[in-house]
Amino acid sequence: MPRPLIARKSTALSGALRVPGDKSISHRALIFGALSIGETHISGLLESADVLATAHALQQMGVQMTREDGNWRVVGVGCGGLAPPEGPLDFGNAGTGVRLMMGVIAGHDFAAELIGDESLQRRPMGRVLDPLKQMGAEVHGGDRLPLTLVGSGDLAPITYRLPVASAQVKSAILLAGLMTPGETTVIEPEATRDHTETMMRHFGAEVRIEQVTAERSITVTGEAVLHGRDVEVPGDPSSAAFPTAAALICPGSDVTIENVLVNPTRTGLYDTLAEMGADLRFENERRSGGEKVADLRVRAGKLKAVRVPPERAPRMIDEYPVLAVVAATAEGETRMEGLAELRVKESDRLAATIAGLTACGVTAWAEGDTLVVRGAERIPGGGTVETHMDHRIAMAFAVLGLVAEQPVRIDDTAMIDTSFPGFAERMRAIGADFDDSGGSE
Numbered sequence: 001m002p003r004p005l006i007a008r009k010s011t012a013l014s015g016a017l018r019v020p021g022d023k024s025i026s027h028r029a030l031i032f033g034a035l036s037i038g039e040t041h042i043s044g045l046l047e048s049a050d051v052l053a054t055a056h057a058l059q060q061m062g063v064q065m066t067r068e069d070g071n072w073r074v075v076g077v078g079c080g081g082l083a084p085p086e087g088p089l090d091f092g093n094a095g096t097g098v099r100l101m102m103g104v105i106a107g108h109d110f111a112a113e114l115i116g117d118e119s120l121q122r123r124p125m126g127r128v129l130d131p132l133k134q135m136g137a138e139v140h141g142g143d144r145l146p147l148t149l150v151g152s153g154d155l156a157p158i159t160y161r162l163p164v165a166s167a168q169v170k171s172a173i174l175l176a177g178l179m180t181p182g183e184t185t186v187i188e189p190e191a192t193r194d195h196t197e198t199m200m201r202h203f204g205a206e207v208r209i210e211q212v213t214a215e216r217s218i219t220v221t222g223e224a225v226l227h228g229r230d231v232e233v234p235g236d237p238s239s240a241a242f243p244t245a246a247a248l249i250c251p252g253s254d255v256t257i258e259n260v261l262v263n264p265t266r267t268g269l270y271d272t273l274a275e276m277g278a279d280l281r282f283e284n285e286r287r288s289g290g291e292k293v294a295d296l297r298v299r300a301g302k303l304k305a306v307r308v309p310p311e312r313a314p315r316m317i318d319e320y321p322v323l324a325v326v327a328a329t330a331e332g333e334t335r336m337e338g339l340a341e342l343r344v345k346e347s348d349r350l351a352a353t354i355a356g357l358t359a360c361g362v363t364a365w366a367e368g369d370t371l372v373v374r375g376a377e378r379i380p381g382g383g384t385v386e387t388h389m390d391h392r393i394a395m396a397f398a399v400l401g402l403v404a405e406q407p408v409r410i411d412d413t414a415m416i417d418t419s420f421p422g423f424a425e426r427m428r429a430i431g432a433d434f435d436d437s438g439g440s441e
């Protein structure tokens with residue numbers, strides 16, 4: 001059932017809030033816990049539809065998990081110790097879940113049928129399957145879900161240069177490498193989020209990282225023996241992006257988002273906002289569970305347009321829709337370059353962002369892989385935004401509604417639960433006028 005939301009012009013936002021746990025770290029914590037010997041205890045896990053799909057898939061392959069007082073206990077089976085699943089593994093909307101798990105399954109001597117929702121069925125899987133096939137896995141079906149992946153207990157190590165900057169592809173290969181004799185190396189043209197490498201080390205794998213200019217090579221030693229560990233999952237900077245953007249554009253706002261991951265491979269949006277003149281501070285910086293975290297203090301103010309260079313894209317790939325919303329209120333034309341990857345996310349985010357902005361009376365267009373947004377003092381609003389089963393499109397335009405003259409209607413916000421359960425309530429608590437009760441305007 002679709003869950004529409006109406007976002008109305010709001011007065012200043014204020015107060016402190018927390019956002020749910022980081023999605024990338026949550027998927028990985030469950031996976032590494034499952035591949036370890038002994039128990040892993042996870043606090044702050046993102047309990048969203050996407051992450052629960054990964055948990056369920058691992059349970060279908062014999063991993064025991066229990067949840068007590070919001071903390072998760074995973075009883076690992078060791079690398080290569082998963083059992084063949086009886087039915088298909090359903091990853092719902094979760095690209096990260098299915099792609100990472102492809103790497104895991106590739107290193108096991110059994111077949112698994114992988115399925116997902118309509119959005120996931122449209123997303124390219126060849127980028128992950130090609131290197132896994134080179135290592136010795138087989139695929140029945142094409143390079144889209146549904147498909148059957150036949151793993152092997154006898155993979156061959158590879159050195160693989162990523163054709164696209166993708167942390168999911170890198171991670172799938174490294175995960176398969178854990179169960180492969182010898183050394184498996186991934187070379188990435190630009191650094192992408194490094195949670196897989198960090199967590200592999202945390203669980204006891206041997207990982208070597210070499211950086212030559214922008215290019216990074218990551219080597220994992222196979223036939224690894226991992227040991228269960230404790231993982232604290234910090235708040236997701238990609239979710240914090242929405243209250244951050246809302247506080248920046250609603251005049252008079254002053255909001256603090258507590259305990260947010262500020263790993264430099266994830267903070268491209270915050271660097272960009274600072275360049276736009278945002279009053280944004282990382283307070284109380286500290287380390288938690290091997291990652292850097294901080295409280296983000298955000299105050300509204302005038303922003304100016306900027307050019308966002310293509311090499312920044314891997315550090316903020318999920319944040320372009322909400323940056324486009326902020327850019328709609330800034331002075332001048334913001335140019336965001338190198339966005340080809342946005343076309344293959346949960347929706348074609350380049351097209352969905354332009355369509356949403358246009359529906360709200362904002363001028364925006366694409367020039368090849370560049371998104372251009374013309375800022376304006378007044379956002380007319382009054383339109384309906386189509387989300388195309390994409391949580392981040394839904395949240396980005398809900399934020400735009402907070403400064404629009406006329407209410408903005410989001411056609412369906414049900415998918416928000418894949419990454420940010422409780423989004424509307426948490427935003428209402430700091431003053432956002434969101435109505436998702438289903439009533440008419």
Ligand code: S3P
Pocket residue numbers: 023024025096165166167168169171193317318341
């Ligand atoms: C993710 C990597 C990114 C990102 C996604 C999470 C990860 O995808 O968009 O939300 O956890 O590895 P790509 O690897 O396709 O860039």
